């Protein structure tokens with residue numbers, strides 16, 4: 001027998017000024033199932049909640065409806081309230097008569113009151129069909145996976161590890177370090193990037209709680225928060241990691257040559273290589289595309305093998321294959337960083353064809369002491385020191401038509417940094433910066449920019465560059481100074497473009513593998529732009545660093561710490577509560593057609609064989625089986641099910657139809 | 669316009685106010701309607717929102733049932749394609765209701781009475797606009813009498829409640 005208590009909240013005057021709450025309470029007094037109904041100023045206040053609890057006891061209520069604000073606001077509050085009075089928390093429903101009624105129908109009191117009555121009746125009809133549900137429990141695997149070993153990933157892993165939890169870093173390149181390892185100095189303090197990064201890399205590699213999985217790819221993610229099952233492809237390194245001592249002898253005589261991507265192709269590297277001298281792990285890999293042996297094998301021959309002959313440890317293994325393995329994790333942090341926008345789409349900058357028109361990252365390698373020029377700033381074309389350098393900002397950023405609509409956030413600062421470095425290294429060189437705006441929000445950032453102009457004498461020109469073309473040895477840069485309203489032409493020796501930060505080209509595929517959202521540009525989306533900056537919509541998956549959007553190092557590190565705290569909070573639990581509002585299948589009705597299996601986005605449904613006794617005989621047949629821990633309760637299967645065997649708890653067919661009917665009754 | 673909602677002199681009440689049922693997914697449209705509320709965006713009080721976890725939870729039979737029971741219009745609304753909280757739910761919704769649209773047209777329900785829309789949690793103004801337009805449209809075409817159970821034969825309300833309850837059971841068991 002249903003005994004529903006109905007409580008109509010005035011929310012001060014928020015509801016009460018529009019909806020006649022007393023009339024609402026009165027009008028449902030005799031509605032089927034209702035045993036008690038009243039109204040009160042503030043239902044969510046302590047006296048309000050006590051009122052509900054007392055009524056539950058006095059009137060022996062077994063279901064409660066509160067009509068007040070949005071359930072997104074106070075459903076939790078009232079569920080806890082009825083639970084304290086001994087009711088199951090799912091024997092409760094809310095009618096939203098504030099956001100969906102009084103606030104949007106100001107001054108239309110009569111109609112709003114009628115609407116409120118309808119909404120309350122719908123809630124009563126639903127609650128009469130509610131069932132007692134119990135939260136479930138799932139164990140937590142106390143190990144985290146960080147995907148991406150840039151500064152964000154490294155910092156996040158260190159923070160998790162220092163909290164006492166196991167964490168693996170999965171990095172796709174042969175070494176951790178990310179973009180920061182390519183950068184020479186860092187703004188705004190101009191400390192050497194390697195000097196602050198390398199100790200962190202070493203700490204990560206020697207930390208007892210951290211395992212590095214480098215030169216590997218994320219293949220598949222199954223499972224759910226607390227219990228992810230991750231399949232990883234360990235790419236064939238052609239070097240046996242357990243034997244290699246990292247002496248580097250193998251690289252000395254390798255005849256295979258390839259573009260050195262770490263140095264932005266400004267020089268060549270060998271086919272067996274480590275990306276940079278401080279690489280971690282400091283063990284080489286063979287790039288099979290440029291290795292003579294692997295190339296010759298494609299033609300049916302088998303030449304070279306110099307590295308194997310040289311290796312004192314016998315670590316070279318040409319027969320190694322990719323390996324797939326599966327690990328369990330309780331939480332996943334995505335820290336896959338960013339890539340640089342390719343400026344070759346821009347005709348005005350020479351389609352990427354002029355060797356002396358370079359990007360910001362090229363410059364970082366040029367000015368780096370262990371880079372291809374030993375830190376001398378020279379033109380890639382003829383290795384002469386440039387006497388005039390033009391820098392162009394917002395290349396690909398803030399250009400919705402050809403590039404990206406967003407601001408890349410770091411370029412204003414790294415351009416200023418690079419301008420001061422040119423002036424430091426080559427005091428006679430003139431530096432011009434073309435800009436649309438200068439954006440320097442950040443501690444000591446604006447001060448740094450001002451010094452760039454005032455102390456370093458870098459000339460900032462507000463305006464766009466309309467054309468760059470090669471004229472003999474010089475690059476003629478045409479642009480407009482919009483502040484002075486005149487055309488400008490500069491003969492430059494070198495042009496540095498501040499290219500936009502863009503997501504990794506495969507970020508969307510990664511998001512799909514992990515099951516998180518991404519925006520129109522491919523950045524991973526956080527669960528809330530303000531209040532959930534490191535969470536995603538998928539429980540147990542978090543974000544750190546530039547994979548969520550353009551970010552500098554301080555912000556990446558801060559976000560990595562934030563993500564680590566969330567991971568630790570999760571891993572500190574032995575068990576996780578699971579929502580009981582999941583689908584279930586009525587075996588009696590299920591015909592085993594299997595239509596629901598591919599519809600489920602969480603792979604929660606599988607067909608299982610059951611035994612049944614029919615007319616005295618035991619028969620075997622297939623039925624759908626829903627894994628309650630995997631099911632997230634969307635209800636897709638319930639609609640697909642032809643026999644009505646699948647139903648979503650707390651949003652059952654009967655519950656929803658009861659609401660529909662309650663609404664339509666009043667149409668008579 | 670195969671609907672019998674075509675106005676005739678004795679058919680449409682003078683001050684006809686339509687009643688519209690909105691199935692709103694919890695993550696986007698319900699939040700969008702909440703935002704319309706917190707932003708105090710005004711719209712006519714003819715809509716009633718029914719919360720479902722995802723637009724893909726809406727069985728087309730719920731919609732048909734509402735029309736049978738005399739609702740004047742139904743809106744199924746969820747997250748924008750690609751934004752579904754459950755990743756792919758609204759793609760099913762889109763496909764299902766494309767078909768249902770055709771079927772209802774075939775059955776003689778004016779397509780203006782039924783819509784599927786994508787309204788995000790940030791689109792309070794869009795929610796306001798979509799429901800306002802729909803109310804006006806449905807008001808113009810008059811009450812739904814097509815699938816409506818003939819209420820005139822039922823005399824007392826207790827019987828209706830009883831019959832509705834009995835139906836709920838039957839349909840619930842069969843849906």
Ligand SMILES: Cc1cc2nc3c(=O)[nH]c(=O)nc-3n(C[C@H](O)[C@H](O)[C@H](O)COP(=O)(O)OP(=O)(O)OC[C@H]3O[C@@H](n4cnc5c(N)ncnc54)[C@H](O)[C@@H]3O)c2cc1C
Pocket residue numbers: 147148149150151152153170171172173176177178179180183185186187188216217218335336337338339340360361364410414417504510544545546547551552553554556
């Ligand atoms: C020219 C230039 C100069 C800059 N100078 C400064 C500066 O002076 N100061 C400053 O604060 N910031 C600077 N920045 C910004 C800085 O580079 C970033 O803030 C920082 O690198 C972001 O770190 P991250 O770890 O998020 O990403 P990344 O450094 O991009 O690291 C991501 C890592 O994830 C790996 N990865 C990617 N996808 C996968 C995958 N699917 N599976 C496994 N691993 C994957 C990558 O290989 C990489 O190692 C500069 C940027 C540029 C372009």
Ligand code: FES
Pocket residue numbers: 693694695696697721722723724745746747752753754757758
């Ligand atoms: S959750 Fe909104 S449509 Fe699926």
